[in-house]
Amino acid sequence: MCAVHESRRTDPDARIHAHDVQQKDRSTVAAGSARPTSRDVAQAAGVSQAAVSLVLGDKWRGRVSEPTADRVREAARELGYRPNLAARNLRLGSTRTVLLVVPALTTEFFAGVYTGAARVAAEHGFGVVLYPSPEGIGPARDPFASAQAALDGVIASSMAADALTAIRGDQLPLVMLDSDPDGSTGAATVNLDIRDGVRQVAEHLLGLGHRSFLHLAADIPSWTFEVRARELAEQLAAVPGTALRTAPAPISIDGALTAATAALSAPGPRPTALVCDDDKLAAGAYKAARRLGLRIPEDLSVTGLDDLALATALDPELTTVRLDAELFGERGMQALLAVLESRTPPRDDIPVTLVTRGSTAPPGAP
Amino acid sequence: MCAVHESRRTDPDARIHAHDVQQKDRSTVAAGSARPTSRDVAQAAGVSQAAVSLVLGDKWRGRVSEPTADRVREAARELGYRPNLAARNLRLGSTRTVLLVVPALTTEFFAGVYTGAARVAAEHGFGVVLYPSPEGIGPARDPFASAQAALDGVIASSMAADALTAIRGDQLPLVMLDSDPDGSTGAATVNLDIRDGVRQVAEHLLGLGHRSFLHLAADIPSWTFEVRARELAEQLAAVPGTALRTAPAPISIDGALTAATAALSAPGPRPTALVCDDDKLAAGAYKAARRLGLRIPEDLSVTGLDDLALATALDPELTTVRLDAELFGERGMQALLAVLESRTPPRDDIPVTLVTRGSTAPPGAP
């Protein structure tokens, strides 16, 4: 057996010759119009494929002479060469593509998150593919079936727990947006400083003199909204003589309309300030108020959360907490890049700002 | 040499043994935690890698026995095997991924288009990556640099001409959404039936008795909006005694507010009906009307286009033309699939529907 091996090794010519012929055939065939490969570029520039890879990969310093490098680049331009990413990905074992999981694309908010993440990603040579998580898209029992791309990492925003385990099972680097920050999942986390947002709202309304509050709360179970409810209660409890009621509502204009109408026409003293978990909820509240003959802000102050385009479409314009969606996406991507490079991502929350507009005023204003 | 071959053939054990050792080395190294490959599955199931590929690729009928196929599937499940898409793409020369180019993600509309396209894509084993075209994202001199994925095709929505040529230069199968339909580009096209949308609006308003119109027009150069303006003019010209003025505005609430305020307070008879090229423009018009003391719909009827969530957030709710964004995306993807399969995509326009709400009424209503 060894002898056999030896005999083949010592006769390389036959091998090489066969290879040559084969290659010639290939290039003749490809001469038609197929996409040029690095080998075609190499042939055009009169160098080896490896040289092309070095030059175009910008790793040629001290390995290829400047004139040769120029020739290669020229040939590549001439042929309109574009590296085959599938091949590159296979070789490198990395796709430089990450998945962004969003709960839905029904508002501009997640569009902003995507935009921010994609911008930072592009700066680092990464791409971002989107996975709107719930129903809506195909079979998709599995996020990764739908994202045809192979992935280097995942940014998951407000994810359901089951989908999360699917991801973790794959051991992919993971960053969670606005999710449980107590480190129980072990994943990196980027949060908006929602607590501070609530503080600012409470301070603003208390400062105007409000004491009777209604919290129009998103009825979806989510860490964000739980924290928000708790913080609001705490802030108000710190001031004597305040009252706080809560009305849950689905995050939709109609849902909010129904819930707000019921809550505002309930017996007992009518609240003078309405704190909404979302700008859409506020929009529903506007309609409820108008239907009940309540003027905003004279009879009822309203605040929102998000600062969507909707906020300035309302009349009066909505006082709301601005979330910088793009910044959120940027930070998420930066955190993921940190994880990918085995660095520890920083854990500072993203600041939010209260935007004061016409929907809030002292209670009982004329 | 022939002798050599013969001797090896008749001594298969040696060969197998050598192979075994090699594999063992590899698997020992990989035993750590690397992702399992089809070879690992093969080893676990006691078959060749080719058999694994056949079974999992569902091409095994008559080539692999049922029990063996089961063993392979079991092993794959056991190991949590997931095919390496980069390798598959390289082998097949196709990525089953298409690019969706959208002008921006600032409204739900394009989110809907994406959702619809992605659903159809998923049903056919395709993925969709998103490219929000203009500024906003990174360097992106070139759409394909940002889309790290290699692409099988492109769906381009309302694209600028220069980006288009970049795409066409790549000879990728292309479908254009709501773009020039005169076939001059040679690309397949899917359009919304905007002409019919305008007809319905005109009919509705004329039927209510309106004769004096203002067209609040999107000031971006786009085939869609040009067609719309022309059709509106034609429809109204068909009825004697009608007047039509046009006010261009940037597509934003503030822009519309400014333009509408100016147009509505211009000298001459005030229009009784305001046709807006976009729901956002309508939102701006609402604010202008309120500021001028005009009641909607009593003093001014307003119509929009899109039927965004915004339309029902307004008070009164906006009469508008509903565009089914998801259907649009679905049709776009179906057309692209047709092109990819060398079929000719159908050229029927997508129907739109007028949704009558509270913002329109007969002129001079109490």
Added chain:
DNA sequence: CGGGGGAAGTTTTACGTATAACGTCTTTCG
């Protein structure tokens, strides 16, 4: 003058998959 060392490449290999081409072994049929 010998050889160490850099410059400028080239040859070779591996990434993981899909599939064409090739072997066996058993069954069937003329």
Added chain:
DNA sequence: CGAAAGACGTTATACGTAAAACTTCCCCCG
């Protein structure tokens, strides 16, 4: 009873790239 035809696999190869390892050639230094 010999061969053709399945059934059930296997072996070998190509996809296009990146990069490690190797080859030349030339210059410079001790």
